[in-house]
Amino acid sequence: MVNKSSKSRAGDGQRRGDRMRERVKTARGRKLSSTRWLERQLNDPYVAAAKKDGYRSRAAYKIIEMDDRFKFFKPGGCAI
16 A cells, blocks of 8 residues: 655755746657757746746847946837
């Protein structure tokens, strides 16, 4: 008979801040490096914030921070 403890194991439900860490199921044909990149991407708070704010990538926050510091974008200008 298997003895099931009421305590959860350390690997079950690791928490980062207020949200659970997302695990990626390995797909057939996906390399380990791709699986690890996808897991990092899904658990990155800046990626989630960029998606919520409508930015194309997390690099937008770095550009905004640099512009606040160095003022290289002019108001009303167009950047491509």
